[in-house]
Amino acid sequence: NAGVTQTPKFQVLKTGQSMTLQCAQDMNHEYMSWYRQDPGMGLRLIHYSVGAGITDQGEVPNGYNVSRSTTEDFPLRLLSAAPSQTSVYFCASRAPRGYNEQFFGPGTRLTVL
Amino acid sequence: SQQGEEDPQALSIQEGENATMNCSYKTSINNLQWYRQNSGRGLVHLILIRSNEREKHSGRLRVTLDTSKKSSSLLITASRAADTASYFCASFTGTASKLTFGTGTRLQVTL
Numbered sequence: 001n002a003g004v005t006q007t008p009k010f011q012v013l014k015t016g017q018s019m020t021l022q023c024a025q026d027m028n029h030e031y032m033s034w035y036r037q038d039p040g041m042g043l044r045l046i047h048y049s050v051g052a053g054i055t056d057q058g059e060v061p062n063g064y065n066v067s068r069s070t071t072e073d074f075p076l077r078l079l080s081a082a083p084s085q086t087s088v089y090f091c092a093s094r095a096p097r098g099y100n101e102q103f104f105g106p107g108t109r110l111t112v113l
Numbered sequence: 114s115q116q117g118e119e120d121p122q123a124l125s126i127q128e129g130e131n132a133t134m135n136c137s138y139k140t141s142i143n144n145l146q147w148y149r150q151n152s153g154r155g156l157v158h159l160i161l162i163r164s165n166e167r168e169k170h171s172g173r174l175r176v177t178l179d180t181s182k183k184s185s186s187l188l189i190t191a192s193r194a195a196d197t198a199s200y201f202c203a204s205f206t207g208t209a210s211k212l213t214f215g216t217g218t219r220l221q222v223t224l
Contacts, residue, residue: 104155
């Protein structure tokens with residue numbers, strides 16, 4: 001199993017540009033989440049999904065959209081990038097039964113100029 | 114807001130010493146989890162302790178949980194340079210769908 005994969009690893013955007021961060025998992029996990037990590041802030045939950053077709057907001061959802069058309073994929077879209085969205089983004093997945101451990105992708109380092 | 118707050122924010126010890134990190138959380142939990150993050154990498158799950166457990170061991174890791182104080186501690190015994198990383202506690206808030214993290218402790222183990 002590849003686990004949780006994320007692309008790209010690095011990205012530089014200009015203010016106002018849009019882009020999609022890709023996340024895929026091959027563990028048949030129903031639960032998937034997106035986090036951003038900023039210095040001194042730990043990880044903050046952006047959006048999460050409990051299954052295909054079902055998404056919900058986390059702590060910091062503004063400026064981001066998600067969709068979940070398949071169990072495997074959970075893309076994160078930045079509609080109009082802002083410098084405040086400069087961060088490292090992590091995707092994670094876990095099995096739904098019980099309160100289980102999460103498996104994380106390697107992260108995407110995004111810089112918005 | 115963060116569910117957990119780790120203490121200390123940073124810890125520097127020598128190889129062979131023990132490292133203790135503490136986590137305080139705000140709401141009642143089903144379980145509490147600890148994760149490690151090496152620089153520039155994703156988080157890796159270390160250990161999970163359920164709310165009805167008070168102590169759990171895994172190799173050189175020892176986790177305690179005090180639900181009356183809403184706190185947990187992670188002890189790494191006989192630390193090694195390879196233990197240098199950031200450590201985060203995490204718990205589910207509200208429902209089983211949202212796992213939220215504390216702010217982390219940066220551990221530096223020197224030779």
